Amino acid sequence: MSEQKAGTEIPVGPQHPSLKEPANFTLNVDGEVITGAEMKLSYNHRGIEQAVLGNSYIENIYLLERICGICSHAHTSAFTQGVEELLDLDVPPRARYIRTLIGELERIHSHMLWLGVAGHEIGFDTLWQYAWRDREIVMDLLEEITGNRVHYSINTIGGVREDLTDDQRETILAGMDDLQERIDFYQETVPNEQTVRMRCENVGVVPKDLAREYCAVGAVGRASGVPTDVRKDAPYAAYDDVDFDVITDDRGDLLARTVVRIGEIAQAIRIIRQVAERIPEGDLKASAKPPQALLAQVPEDDAVSRYEAPRGELIHYIRSDGTDTPARVHIRVPTLANWPTVVESLKGSYIADTPIVVAGIDPCISCTSRIGVETDGSHGGENAFDLDELREYGIDWYDERGNVERPSTAGEGRTATDGTEGERP
Amino acid sequence: MSLELDLATGLLYLLVFPGFAFLFAYGLTAEFLDRKLYARLQNRVGPPPLQPLADFLKLLSKESVVPDNATARIYNAAPLTGLAGVFTAMLYIPVWTEQAAFAFEGDLVVVLFLLSLPSFSLFFGGWYSGNVFSRIGTTRTITQLFGYEIPFFLAAFAPAVAAGSLSTSEITAFIGANPWYVLVLLPAFAIALLSLQAKLERIPFDIPEAETELATGTLVEYSGRKLALFRLTKDVELVVGAALLSALFLGGPYPAGSIEGFAGVAAGVVVFLVKTLAVIALLTVLKAVVARLRIEQMVSVFYRVLVPVALSQIAVVLLVGLYTEGLIP
Numbered sequence: 001m002s003e004q005k006a007g008t009e010i011p012v013g014p015q016h017p018s019l020k021e022p023a024n025f026t027l028n029v030d031g032e033v034i035t036g037a038e039m040k041l042s043y044n045h046r047g048i049e050q051a052v053l054g055n056s057y058i059e060n061i062y063l064l065e066r067i068c069g070i071c072s073h074a075h076t077s078a079f080t081q082g083v084e085e086l087l088d089l090d091v092p093p094r095a096r097y098i099r100t101l102i103g104e105l106e107r108i109h110s111h112m113l114w115l116g117v118a119g120h121e122i123g124f125d126t127l128w129q130y131a132w133r134d135r136e137i138v139m140d141l142l143e144e145i146t147g148n149r150v151h152y153s154i155n156t157i158g159g160v161r162e163d164l165t166d167d168q169r170e171t172i173l174a175g176m177d178d179l180q181e182r183i184d185f186y187q188e189t190v191p192n193e194q195t196v197r198m199r200c201e202n203v204g205v206v207p208k209d210l211a212r213e214y215c216a217v218g219a220v221g222r223a224s225g226v227p228t229d230v231r232k233d234a235p236y237a238a239y240d241d242v243d244f245d246v247i248t249d250d251r252g253d254l255l256a257r258t259v260v261r262i263g264e265i266a267q268a269i270r271i272i273r274q275v276a277e278r279i280p281e282g283d284l285k286a287s288a289k290p291p292q293a294l295l296a297q298v299p300e301d302d303a304v305s306r307y308e309a310p311r312g313e314l315i316h317y318i319r320s321d322g323t324d325t326p327a328r329v330h331i332r333v334p335t336l337a338n339w340p341t342v343v344e345s346l347k348g349s350y351i352a353d354t355p356i357v358v359a360g361i362d363p364c365i366s367c368t369s370r371i372g373v374e375t376d377g378s379h380g381g382e383n384a385f386d387l388d389e390l391r392e393y394g395i396d397w398y399d400e401r402g403n404v405e406r407p408s409t410a411g412e413g414r415t416a417t418d419g420t421e422g423e424r425p
Numbered sequence: 426m427s428l429e430l431d432l433a434t435g436l437l438y439l440l441v442f443p444g445f446a447f448l449f450a451y452g453l454t455a456e457f458l459d460r461k462l463y464a465r466l467q468n469r470v471g472p473p474p475l476q477p478l479a480d481f482l483k484l485l486s487k488e489s490v491v492p493d494n495a496t497a498r499i500y501n502a503a504p505l506t507g508l509a510g511v512f513t514a515m516l517y518i519p520v521w522t523e524q525a526a527f528a529f530e531g532d533l534v535v536v537l538f539l540l541s542l543p544s545f546s547l548f549f550g551g552w553y554s555g556n557v558f559s560r561i562g563t564t565r566t567i568t569q570l571f572g573y574e575i576p577f578f579l580a581a582f583a584p585a586v587a588a589g590s591l592s593t594s595e596i597t598a599f600i601g602a603n604p605w606y607v608l609v610l611l612p613a614f615a616i617a618l619l620s621l622q623a624k625l626e627r628i629p630f631d632i633p634e635a636e637t638e639l640a641t642g643t644l645v646e647y648s649g650r651k652l653a654l655f656r657l658t659k660d661v662e663l664v665v666g667a668a669l670l671s672a673l674f675l676g677g678p679y680p681a682g683s684i685e686g687f688a689g690v691a692a693g694v695v696v697f698l699v700k701t702l703a704v705i706a707l708l709t710v711l712k713a714v715v716a717r718l719r720i721e722q723m724v725s726v727f728y729r730v731l732v733p734v735a736l737s738q739i740a741v742v743l744l745v746g747l748y749t750e751g752l753i754p
Contacts, residue, residue, distance in 0.1 A: 010557055017640045029561075032720060123628050123635065123717025129467035195629055195716040351561065352635065352719045 007035065010351065014043045018121060018355035021365035025358070029351055037346040039339065044366040052329045057083055057157060057295050060326065065151050067331065068367045070113065073099075073106045074309035075331070076155040078316040081236055082305030083157050084286070086298055086320050093238070094282040095159035100238040101172075101275045102146065102154055104268040108179070109138040110310035111261045111268075114362045115186070118258065121355040122199040127190065134182040141175050144168060157294065159285035169276045176269050176276075183265050191259050200254040204345040204357035207252055214340040218312020220361050223260045224252035230308035242274045254360050261362075295324045302328075309334055311362050333367045438526040443515050452660035453477040458702065459663070459709050466713040477660070481653050489649030494555025503550030504647070504654035510542025511661045518668045519597045519677045521693030528594040533585055536593060536669060537578060543658050544570050544624065547633070550655075551643030562642020565633040565720050569623055572724040573630075577620035579735035583613040584673045587742045597672045601679035609745055613738045614674040616731050621666045622708055623723065625659060629715040630723055663705060671700035 007030035014022035022043035028036035048067060052060050064075045077099055084091060091099075112135035119127030139149050145168055146152040154160050190196060206216060211224035221228045229246045231239040247263035249256035287294060302319040312334030321327035338361040346357055438444055456477040464471030491497050517532040519525045525532070544566055551563035585591050587606055588599035600606050607614075623630035634642045644655060671677060677700075681692035718726070 008557060008560070010561070031564075032561075119716070123631060124715065125628070126467050126713045127716075129469060133468050193716070195718060198718060198722055199716050350719055350721075351639075352632070 042369040045369040056324045071309045078305045078307035082303040082318040085303040089286040092283040093280045096238040097279045098160045107310045121359045205253045206341045217337045222248045223256035225250040335368045443520045456660045462709045484653035487649040496553040499553040503546045504651045507543035507546030507658045510539040514539035523598040525594045531591045554646040558645045572727040573620040573623035576731040580613040580617040597677035600676040628712045667701040667704035
């Protein structure tokens with residue numbers, strides 16, 4: 001589609017008010033209709049996968065929690081579950097229930113956040129303010145249980161670090177009653193509000209076969225009628241002990257995604273109530289030994305850990321080499337799986353729909369940046385560079401495009417040995 | 426002697442009341458009340474009373490950049506034309522009596538024209554600022570203009586048909602004399618409210634500036650002084666639009682219009698403030714309860730729904746006029 005250069009080319013991003021994080025969409029538009037869309041990612045590569053290799057498993061829990069401020073518990077859970085698989089540890093039931101509890105609270109706060117953002121993207125700021133106010137119920141609960149609003153730091157290898165008191169269970173149940181009232185209100189009003197329907201119905205449609213072909217995950221897949229949910233498909237934590245439904249919809253448009261997400265909040269409330277009422281007594285950790293002692297026994301092996309993050313299936317791949325630091329950790333965040341559906345559904349829609357179509361998958365853009373450059377050259381392959389080759393490639397790139405201004409020639413002086421600072425004319 | 430007195434009162438009208446000074450102060454106050462009510466509806470605290478003034482002064486003190494790609498002369502002139510238009514329009518709208526500061530037969534047409542000027546100044550300013558977002562914003566401004574102007578004109582002509590005059594002052598006097606016409610004209614009032622919302626480019630019709638889509642569209646390149654003037658234009662346009670609606674559909678200063686002397690003027694001003702603020706409050710509530718439409722949805726709503734309603738409203742006014750002949754003095 002991109003060869004159709006008729007009409008205007010609009011750059012959306014990397015800096016744009018509708019994007020909270022950097023990504024770039026180049027839209028070819030004819031009037032108000034988008035005829036072609038291209039996407040560039042990875043403006044915010046943080047090198048986390050490399051950083052993981054320099055830390056022990058215990059330190060990495062801290063590091064991986066900071067991949068994302070929204071699904072921080074998802075990352076630590078996926079990672080610790082992987083390491084527990086390597087160590088062959090049995091997590092006690094009470095710890096598994098607490099993990100489920102935090103995970104579901106996190107799902108509620110993530111979906112409420114999304115509901116607000118979606119409202120803002122379609123110019124419905126009142127919905128945004130309401131959703132974020134009601135999200136505070138969950139944020140307060142999380143703070144009361146774990147001590148933190150964002151990075152809960154509750155997971156450790158073999159269990160959890162904080163217990164749940166009886167007072168806290170009461171508070172949770174009371175909070176869920178308040179929240180249930182609000183969610184009933186949203187379930188009733190949001191999908192029936194006329195202007196919301198006008199903006200969301202038949203917008204950004206992802207048909208079922210496209211969702212399957214592009215392996216859409218999470219609410220995006222479920223709203224297109226693909227009942228994918230790791231909590232049901234491969235239960236972890238306490239999900240095989242609790243009752244809940246996988247919410248699906250077959251319309252595949254933004255209204256369906258909204259309905260699915262609000263429905264999932266209602267299901268999360270259901271799970272949290274069961275957890276708070278039925279949590280078994282018992283230990284919090286699989287072993288009384290200090291974690292360092294456990295990690296001294298990590299065998300040489302690898303493990304794939306799957307977790308249903310609020311945005312969809314999150315995958316952590318961990319390879320160990322017998323030491324207390326991992327040999328390789330790879331993270332596939334759900335947003336990466338959903339990007340192709342965005343580019344497809346942008347084509348043919350209106351410019352006005354861009355923000356909500358992009359926001360419709362609940363993207364976590366910086367978490368997606370996983371593209372790195374090999375620096376030691378030892379891995380070979382056509383696309384591998386060592387540092388000198390990379391520099392040469394950069395020079396060639398600018399030479400080929402004579403009209404492109406070089407970022408700064410002063411950079412050579414900074415890296416080369418024969419130049420010192422302050423000599424510039 | 427009388428010429429000098431005329432000049433003095435003329436200048437007073439122009440510069441103090443209901444002209445420049447009053448409109449400036451009332452415009453900023455209206456912006457505050459609008460923002461405060463909007464914030465309370467959204468469960469937020471909202472700004473302090475002097476925030477709009479502080480914003481305005483801050484913008485005045487900032488650098489006002491002219492982009493390289495812009496056509497500088499048009500780009501610089503655009504903010505002034507819109508502001509001049511709305512300031513002038515106010516002089517033909519009755520405030521504290523049924524008689525406006527200046528009036529002649531046909532001044533309603535002039536007011537409607539002057540109220541269109543801000544949209545055109547936005548169009549010229551945006552189009553010649555040489556930015557792709559502004560260009561799309563201006564296309565939307567003009568598309569939207571075609572959408573709302575016709576329903577707005579039709580709605581404004583309904584009371585004019587009832588009064589048999591195109592002078593805003595005479596229409597106000599007529600509605601003041603026959604207050605039950607307010608009920609007959611309710612549909613036209615609703616249409617005028619929606620059209621005014623679209624004219625002011627507020628939610629759900631803030632399509633041309635759509636922050637999340639076009640990064641404020643038309644105004645994206647404007648900064649400093651010129652942006653301040655555009656924002657002042659919006660505030661004053663809000664007040665003038667509300668004043669026009671109050672004059673055409675709510676009888677202007679009625680029931681205070683008949684009181685003589687200073688007390689009459691004071692009562693008239695109070696009634697004016699109450700009625701305009703009520704109109705502004707309606708616009709604010711509308712802004713708070715809906716999402717933004719797409720441009721083609723907006724045009725379709727205005728042409729398919731509002732134009733037929735406005736036409737039948739004029740027919741209703743004619744029928745009412747026929748059947749009540751003799752009842753009206």
